[in-house]
Amino acid sequence: MNEQLTILELLDRYVKGALSPEETLAVEKRIAEDESFRRQATEHVKLARALKSYGKRVELKTSLDALHADMQKPVVSLPVSGWRKYKTLSGVAASVAVISIAATLWTTQNIRSQQNSDYLELRRTVDKIQKTQSALEKNLTRKPVVSPQFAATGFLISSQGYVITSQHVIAKADSVYIQNEKYGSLKAVVVHSDPVNDVSVLKIVTPVKIQAVPYTLSEAQADLAEDVYTLGFPREEVVFGEGSISSLTGYRANPNAYQISVPVNPGNSGGPLLNKQGDLIGMISGVQTQAAGATFAIKSTVLKEILKDSVLDSLQAPIRLPKTNAIKNSNRVQQVKKLKECVFLVNVYKN
Amino acid sequence: MYQTDFAAVANYFDELILAEIRKNNQAALGELYKTHYPMAAHLVCSNSGTEQEAKDVFQDAIIAFYERAQQADFVLTCKIKTYLYAVCRRLWLKRLAEKRRFDVTIAEGDVFEGLEDEIGEVLESEISFERMQLSLQALGEPCRSIIEDFYIRDFSMDLIREKFGYTSADNAKNQKYKCLQRLKKLFFEDHRKEK
Numbered sequence: 001m002n003e004q005l006t007i008l009e010l011l012d013r014y015v016k017g018a019l020s021p022e023e024t025l026a027v028e029k030r031i032a033e034d035e036s037f038r039r040q041a042t043e044h045v046k047l048a049r050a051l052k053s054y055g056k057r058v059e060l061k062t063s064l065d066a067l068h069a070d071m072q073k074p075v076v077s078l079p080v081s082g083w084r085k086y087k088t089l090s091g092v093a094a095s096v097a098v099i100s101i102a103a104t105l106w107t108t109q110n111i112r113s114q115q116n117s118d119y120l121e122l123r124r125t126v127d128k129i130q131k132t133q134s135a136l137e138k139n140l141t142r143k144p145v146v147s148p149q150f151a152a153t154g155f156l157i158s159s160q161g162y163v164i165t166s167q168h169v170i171a172k173a174d175s176v177y178i179q180n181e182k183y184g185s186l187k188a189v190v191v192h193s194d195p196v197n198d199v200s201v202l203k204i205v206t207p208v209k210i211q212a213v214p215y216t217l218s219e220a221q222a223d224l225a226e227d228v229y230t231l232g233f234p235r236e237e238v239v240f241g242e243g244s245i246s247s248l249t250g251y252r253a254n255p256n257a258y259q260i261s262v263p264v265n266p267g268n269s270g271g272p273l274l275n276k277q278g279d280l281i282g283m284i285s286g287v288q289t290q291a292a293g294a295t296f297a298i299k300s301t302v303l304k305e306i307l308k309d310s311v312l313d314s315l316q317a318p319i320r321l322p323k324t325n326a327i328k329n330s331n332r333v334q335q336v337k338k339l340k341e342c343v344f345l346v347n348v349y350k351n
Numbered sequence: 352m353y354q355t356d357f358a359a360v361a362n363y364f365d366e367l368i369l370a371e372i373r374k375n376n377q378a379a380l381g382e383l384y385k386t387h388y389p390m391a392a393h394l395v396c397s398n399s400g401t402e403q404e405a406k407d408v409f410q411d412a413i414i415a416f417y418e419r420a421q422q423a424d425f426v427l428t429c430k431i432k433t434y435l436y437a438v439c440r441r442l443w444l445k446r447l448a449e450k451r452r453f454d455v456t457i458a459e460g461d462v463f464e465g466l467e468d469e470i471g472e473v474l475e476s477e478i479s480f481e482r483m484q485l486s487l488q489a490l491g492e493p494c495r496s497i498i499e500d501f502y503i504r505d506f507s508m509d510l511i512r513e514k515f516g517y518t519s520a521d522n523a524k525n526q527k528y529k530c531l532q533r534l535k536k537l538f539f540e541d542h543r544k545e546k
Contacts, residue, residue, distance in 0.1 A: 005528055016505070047535055048502055053476065054483040055503030057414060063377065064410045067384050 011041055015048040119251050119296075121168040121198075121286045123348075124151045124234065124267035148347035153232040153271040153284070154178055154202060156342040157307060158319045159212050161204035164303065165270030165346050166285055167193050170200050178344035180238070183208060186344075192306070192314045197256055197298055198285045199306050201314075202346075213322035214338045215272075217307075218279040218300045222258060224248060230262055230284055231336065232271035233345040240336060241268070243295075250296040251288060257296045258282055264295050270346060273297045278327035278335045365431045372420045384413060387432060391439045400443065408446065412438040415473040428465070441470045486537040494530035501527060 013019050014027050031038045083090075126148050133147050154165035163178060170176055170190055179185040188202040204210065222228070222245050229242035243262035250257025260273065264284055273282035282297035307319050327335045371379030388409055395405035412435050419425050487495050493515055500506040500514070512523035 005524055008528055008531065009524070012501075043535060043539065047531075047538060050479050050483050050538065051498065051502040053418075054480055054487075055499065056418075057476075057480050060414050060417060061410060063380070064384065064413060067381050068388075068406055068410075070381075071385055071388065 007037070007040065008044075011044045012048075014041070015045055118288060118290055119286050120266070120289050121166065122152065122234075122264055122266045122269035122284065123166070123169045124265075125149070126151050126347075148177070148349050150348040150350075151233060151267055152269040152346045152348070153267065154344045154346040155231075155270070155272040155283075156210065156213050156344070157201075157217075157303075158321060159210050160317075160320060161208075161210050162191075162307075162319050163188060163202040163204060163344060163346075164283065164307070165200055165202060166283070167195050167198045167200040169269055169346060170202070170348050171195075173348045173350050175349045176202060177347045177349070178202065178204065179347065180341065180344045182341045183210075183344075188346075192311045194306055194310060197302055197306065199283070199298060199303060201307065201311055201319075211341065212326070213342060214326040215274060215278050215280050215342075216322050216325045217304045218275070218281045219304070221248065221299065221301060222275060222281045226281075227276050228260055228262065228273050228281065229332070229336075230264070230268065230271045230273050231339055231343045232264065232268035232284065233343075234265035234267035236345070238340055238343060238345075239265075239268075243293075246294070250298075251286070254296075256302045257285065257298050260295050260297050261293050262295050263293065272339070272343060274335070274339065276332075278325055278330065278339075362427075362430070365427055368431065369420055369427055372417060380413075380417070383416075383431065384409075387413075387435050390432065390436060394436070394439055395443055398443065398447070400446075404443075404446065408439050408442045409435075411442055411473070411477060415469075415476070418476065419469075434469075437466055438470065438473055442473070445474070482538060486534055489537050490530065490534055494526075494533065497527055497530050498534055 010019075010023075010027065014024065019027065027041070031041050150169055152165060152169035154163045154169075156162070157164050170193070173190065176188045176190060177185050178188050186204045186206040186208060188204050188206075190200055191203045192201040194200070224245055224247070226245045227242065228244060229240065231238055231240055233239070241262045241264060243260055245258050246261045247259035249255055250259055258273075258281075260282075262273070262284070264271075264287060268284050269286065271284040272280055273284060275281050279300075280303075281300045283300075283303060284295065284297050286296050288294040288296070304321070307321060312318060327338050330338070368379050368383050372383065388405075391409035391412065392402060392405040395408055396402060400408075415438055416431065416434060487498070490498065497511060497515065500511050501508070506514075508520060508523055508527070511517075511527070512520055515523070515526075517523040517526065
C-alpha cells in the first residue's frame with residue numbers, strides 16, 4: 001500500500017514536471033526496464049493528461065458559452081429622443097387639425113350662407129303682400145308691378161343722404177328703395193357692405209333735400225340695464241319698441257354687439273337703437289330664436305368705425321356724421337316724433 | 352496598380368488571430384467565434400439541425416482549433432474558415448449518423464491537407480472528453496473535487512488537506528490514491544468495454 005502511494009506520488013510529480021533531471025532520468029529508465037511500472041506509468045500519464053485537457057475544455061466551453069450568450073444579446077436600440085419619438089403622433093395630430101379646420105370653415109360657410117337656425121336675421125319677406133297684390137292686379141288687368149322681396153328698417157346717418165341698414169337685408173339686391181312718411185319713396189344705392197358686422201351703407205340717389213340728423217352716434221359703450229328704444233318697420237307702419245340693455249356682448253359672446261330686451265319682429269333689422277338722451281347706441285341686427293326676448297344690436301362704436309374708416313374707399317368724400325344732439329333734452333314722445341322722420345322702410349328688390 | 356491581394360489580406364488576418372489566440376487573447380477568440388458562427392449556424396440549421404446543435408458543433412470545432420493552435424508546431428495550412436467549415440461539417444454528419452439520419456448531404460467545401468487526421472484527432476479528443484465527463488460524474492463527491500483540484504487546478508496536497516478537512520497529510524494522500532484508483536477503473540474499463 002505504502003509502496004503504491006510512493007509510486008503514485010512519484011508519477012504525479014513526473015506528470016507535473018516537478019522532478020529533478022536525475023529523478024526524471026531514473027523514472028524513464030525504470031519505465032524502459034520495468035514492465036509493470038511502465039504499464040502503470042502509461043496509464044497514469046494518460047489519465048492525468050485526459051484530466052488536464054478535460055479541465056481546459058470545460059474552461060474553454062464556459063468562456064465560449066459566455067461569448068455565445070453575449071453574441072445572442074439583442075442589439076439595444078437607443079431610446080428615440082424628443083421629436084422623433086412623437087413624429088408619428090404629431091403627424092396624426094397635424095392631420096386632425098387640418099381636417100377639423102377645414103370642417104369648421106366649411107360648416108361656418110354653411111351657416112353664413114344658410115342662416116343659423118338659432119339666430120334669426122330680422123328681414124321681412126314680402127311674399128304675402130306680393131300674392132295679394134298680384135291677385136289685385138289680375139283683377140285690374142294692369143301690367144304687374146314688381147313688389148319688393150324683402151323689407152327692413154334703415155335710418156339716416158348723415159344729412160348728405162347716407163342711410164345705414166343691415167347687410168343681410170340688402171345682400172344680393174338688384175335695387176333698393178327706402179320710404180317713410182316725410183320723404184316718400186327714394187331710390188338708394190349700396191355704397192358699402194360689411195358682412196362681418198352685418199352693416200351696409202346706402203346713399204340716397206333721388207335728388208331731395210335731406211334735413212339734419214337730430215341724434216348723434218354714442219362714442220361710449222352703453223351701460224348694462226340702460227333704457228333703450230327703437231323704431232322699425234316690422235310691417236308697413238313704423239312701430240315703437242322699448243327695453244333695456246341685457247348684456248354687453250351679443251350672440252355667442254360677440255363683443256361687437258349688445259343683447260337687448262326689446263321685442264322685435266322680422267323687419268326690425270337695421271332699426272336704430274337709442275337711449276334716454278337720444279344718443280344712437282346701436283342698430284338692431286337679429287334675435288336668438290331659442291331664447292325668449294334675446295335681441296341683438298350692433299354697437300354704435302362699431303358703426304362709427306365703419307362709417308369713419310371702412311367706408312372711405314367707396315366714397316369720394318368722407319361722411320359727415322351729426323355733431324349735435326338736437327333731441328337731448330326732449331321727452332321720449334318728442335324724440336320719437338323727430339326720429340320717425342329719419343327712419344326708413346327699406347324695400348329690397350332682387351330676382 | 353494598387354490592386355489589393357485579398358487572399359493575402361485574409362491570410363494576414365488569420366495569422367493575426369492565430370497569433371493572438373496562442374497568446375490566450377480572449378478578445379481574439381471572441382472575434383473568431385463571432386465571425387464564423389453564422390457559417391456554422393447556416394450549415395447546421397439548413398441541414399435539419401437546431402440552433403442549439405449548431406452551437407454545440409461550432410464550439411467543438413472552435414475548441415479543436417484552439418487546442419491545435421496551442422500546439423507549438425501548428426502551422427496554418429489553410430484559411431481558418433476552411434478548417435472550421437470542414438470540422439463542423441464532419442462533426443454534424445457524425446451527429447446526424449448518430450441520429451440515424453443518412454439522407455443529408457452537405458456540400459464539402461474546400462478540403463485541406465491532413466483533414467482526415469485532423470478529424471480523427473478531433474473526434475478522439477471529444478470522445479476522451481465525454482468519457483472523462485461520465486467517469487467524473489460516476490466518481491461522485493468528494494473524490495471528484497479532490498481529483499479535479501489536484502490534477503486540473505494543480506492545488507498542492509496541503510491545500511487539499513485543508514480544504515477537505517483531513518487530519519493528516521497521509522490521510523489526504525490515501526484518500527486521493529483511492530479516488531484515483533476508482534477513476535482509473537471507471538475511465539479505462541469503460542474504454543475497454545467500448546472497444
